[in-house]
Amino acid sequence: MIILKDSYKFLAFDLGASSGRAILGTFNGSRIDLKEIHRFSNDPVSINGNLHWDILRLFYEIKQGILKASIEEKxxxxxxxxxxxxxFGLIDEKGKLLGNPYHYRDIRTEGVMDKVFEIIPKEEIFRETGIQFLWFNTIYQLYSMKLENSSILEKAKTFLMIPDLINYFLTGVKSTEYTNATTTQLFNTVTKQWSWKIIEKLNLPKEIFTNIINPGTIIGCLTEDIQKELNVSAIPVVSVASHDTGSAVAAVPAEDKNFAYISCGTWSLMGVELEKPIINESSMNLDITNEGGVEGTTRFLKNIMGLWLVQESKRQWEREGEKLTYSDLTQMAKEARPFENFIDPDYHEFGLPGDMPNRVRNYCRATNQTVPVTKGEVIRCITQSLALKYRYTIECLEKILYKKIDRIHIVGGGIQDKMLCQFTADATGKEVIAGPIEATAAGNIAVQAMALGAIKDLNDARRIIRNSFQMQTYKPQNTQEWDKVYEKFIKLIK
Known part of the structure; x- marks a missing residue:
């Protein structure tokens, strides 16, 4: 039985590719206030040539977040x-984790996509799943294990995506949340069930896949062991839109349906929200994906490499002994000459860890462009290329939807890069509304509130989020200059 209250306290854990946070959200019926109470790094670990997530360390940090939240709010x-x-992680018959989960940037999926296509044609996979073809998708990770005769896969009794694995550690309940399941390319976006056809054709073990639950489902409560360890009560655990982009899109503060969004961080997820997936030749050829959203919606979007390019460049310069802030890099980029060179942000080699500045230079050299030398020139090249890739993507979306999109909402940590926000408005010629920065946490908390009956529905959540967070609007400038270089950019990426 749900009992409504005047004020609620929600704890959101938002884990990204480089860090995680525990955010305490207070909802008083009209607005959401957020407070970060715990932050921790998420450091992948390379062992014997393979890249893994340190899931036990992450779970330790999650328990620390619960402990801190319980001290602050009883x-x-x-x-x-x-x-x-x-x-994902794999669980054995006794409920124990079989090894550390692999990182999606691990090299084990190199060449696996083509091997899958030998069994199931690319077109059939897309018809079944509607998902963009990325070399690290779950389907290729699992099939790489099949090709290697993995003993872990042979012993596995349960397959759990990373947030579902954490929820299992918290509650003891095994289930798979809808929005994250759709990212696997093993899920039928139309029937909203696992694609047994693909699973059977790849001879993957059917029994490891759990039932699908919708965002807003109360999974269970903290286990007795965790209650005793942390001296906390049996707090309910809600399966939110557990794919972080799903939570971020739920927090887009749009007032109508005619908008595009960019969830901007390590990746740039750019798309629109639809009632139903669009699975046809055009969406497949343009490499657009149909992922699940809150209230059964479809996130019709494209994965773009995003600020990973800047982050990895900064890491390289730090490895070389230079300590630079993102503000330093932005200022250097502003001082560099515009439109000297461009890259395709989604060029395959940019997706791997390593010397990103040198890869950018090599790309420009190989495509007969001016080679960026200074740090500012490298960052300028990356940022203006991202803005132009956003323009290309929104034109693809408009082509498939047969309509013009009025405005772009940018949410997430990337809105701190004001130069990128302005470049996006300039390149696309559309109004850009930036905010909230904590969109993922806000969406996470909004879905928790929906589960407890404190927020009515998604429209109500977005109204509350508009009232809770500050936005900044960017108007297009210098559009003629961007129009001129766009043609050059298009020739480069095609």
Whole structure:
């Protein structure tokens, strides 16, 4: 039985590719206030040539977040966890984790996509799943294990996506949340069930896949062991939109339906929200994906490499002994000459860890462009290329939808890059509304509130989010200059 209250306290865990946070959200019926109470790094670990997530360390940090929240607020109404997509853990017959989950940037999926296509044609996979073809999708990770005769896969009794694995550690309940399941390319976006056809053709073990639950489902409560360890009550755990982009899109503060969004961070997820998936030749050829959203919606979007390019460049310069802030890099980029060179942000080699500045230079050299030398020139090249890729993507979306999109909402940590926000308005010629920065946590908490009956529905959640967070609007400038270089960019990426 749900009992409504005047004020709620929700705890959101938002785990990204480089860090995680515990965010305490207070909802008083009209607005959401957020407070970060715990932050921790998420450091992948390379072992014997393979890249893994340190899942036990992450779970330790999650328990620390619960402990800190319980000290600050005695009565936490619910907990929700969101993470990145595609990655997973495997559980044995005794309920024990079989090894550390692999990182999606691990090299084990190199060449596996083509081997899958030898068994199931690319067109059939897209008809069945509607998902963009990315070399690290779950389907290729699992099939790589099949090709290697993995003993872990042979012993596995349960497959759990990363947020579902964490929820299992918290509650003891095994289930798979809808929005993250759709990222696997093993899920039928139309029937909203696992694609047994693909699973059977690849001879993957059917029995490991659990039932699908919708965002807003109360999974269970913290286990007795965790209650005793942390001296907390039996706090309910809600399965939110556990794919972090699903939570971020739920927090887009749109007032109508005619908008595009960019969930901007390590990745740039750019798309629109639809009632039903669009699975046809055009969406497949343009490499657009149909992922699940809150209230059964479809996130019709494209994965773009995003600020990973800047982050990895910064890491390289730090490895070389230079300590630079993102503000330093932005200022350097502003001082560099515009439109000297461009890259395709989604060029395959940019997706791997390593010397990103040198890869950018090599790309420009190979495509007969001016080679960026300074740090500012490298960052300028990356940022203006991202803005132009956004323009290309929104034109693809408009072509498939047969309509013009009025405005772009940018949410997430990437809105701190004001130069990128302005470049996006300039390149696309559309109004850009930036905010909230904490969209993923806000969406996570909104779905928790929906589960407890404190927020009515998604429209109500977006109204509350508009009233809760500050936005900044960017108007297009210098559009003629961007129009001129866009043609050059298009020739480069095609």
């Amino acid at each position: 009565n936490i109404d619910a907990i929700g966890v969101d993470t990145w997509g595609v990655d």
